[in-house]
Amino acid sequence: AVAALSARLREGRPLISAWCSIPEPTIAGLLAAEAGFDAVTLDMQHGAHDIDSIMRTIPVIAAQGKPTIARVPVGGFTTVSRMLDAGAAAVIAPMVNSVEDARVFAAMAKYPPLGERSWGPHGGLMLSGLAPETYLKEANGLCLTLAMVETREALGAIDGILGVEGIDGIFIGPSDLSIALSGGSLDPEGTQVREALAHALARTRAAGKRIGIFSHTGLRTRxxxxxxxxxxTLSSDVALLRTGAQAELARAREG
Ligand code: 3PY
Ligand code: MG
Incomplete structure (x- = not known):
């Protein structure tokens, strides 16, 4: 499950990931299994996941053969290697606004000589099935770093961020980006964001790296x-619960 994400990206097949804010392994397991998402993202920035819940959730997702992606809190660079140690296949760091932020992020996620990740990958070893020496050699390629671009500063520094060795790609936060670009309104699918996305896609391709994004709906995802x-990443556990419940209740109360 640790290698599944990087392998799939190498094949050039896009992944659609679930997004979980509720720190309950059963929810992540359900989204990976019956719902059929390609991966599950667990959120420590705005969601209620913490290190403990993530350590208990990753094996449930892995039991479905699916990779876990973890989003750490803003500036939570010390949490990055703990997520990888627990067996996450990728880490998303929010609000990476400068080359320096990106360098610190990459250093925490990659083993020497590239970075400064400290040894102790209990879940990573268990879920990758690799011997320690092999994991040490391969982890930098298997465990991905996605730096969130969601501010004007980050957009301005995008080439520098993408150029940091050890940064595998960027992840767009369209909501924060829309707030930043409009000077205070929420319009994640608006023209300003669309223009920024076209630029970010082109710069990422030029750098030969990966690009991810949060999406609210299936249509937008397509x-x-x-x-x-x-x-x-498509919708969220909370949003799916809300819209599903509202739709069934509306049907129940029709007429
Ligand atoms: C954003 O849209 O700002 C995000 O961080 C996505 O969760
Ligand atoms: Mg955001």
Whole structure:
């Protein structure tokens, strides 16, 4: 399950990931199994996941043969290697606004000589099935770093961020980006964001790296796949629960 994400990206097949805020392994397992998502993303920035819940959730997702992606809190660079140690296949770091942020992020995620990741990959070893020496050699390629581009500063520094060795790609936060670009309104699918996305896609391709993005709906996800995004997280456990419940209740109360 650790190698599944990087392998699939190498094949050039985009992934659609679930997004979980509720720290309950059963929810992540359900989204990986019956719902059929390609991966599950667990959120420590705005979601209620913490290190403990993530350590208990990763094996449930892995039991479905699916990779886990973890989003750490803003500036939570010390949490990055703990997520990889627990067996996450990728880490998303929010609000990476400068080359320096990107360098610190990459250093925490990659073993020497590239970075400064400290040894102790209990879950990574268990879930990759690799011997320690092999894991040490291969982990830098297997465990991916996605730096969130969701501010004007990050857009301005995009080539520098993409140029940091050890940064495998970027992940767009369209909501924060829309707030930043409009000067205070929420319009994640608006023209300003669309223009920024076209630029980010082109710069990422030029750098030979990967690009992911958060999407609110299936229709928008289809469009993003067509545009060439490599990883799209679709909706969230909370949003799916809300819309599913509202739809059934509305039917129940019709007439
Ligand atoms: C954003 O849209 O700002 C995000 O961080 C996606 O979760
Ligand atoms: Mg954001």
């Amino acid at each position: 469009e993003l796949v067509r545009q060439g995004f490599d990883l799209i």
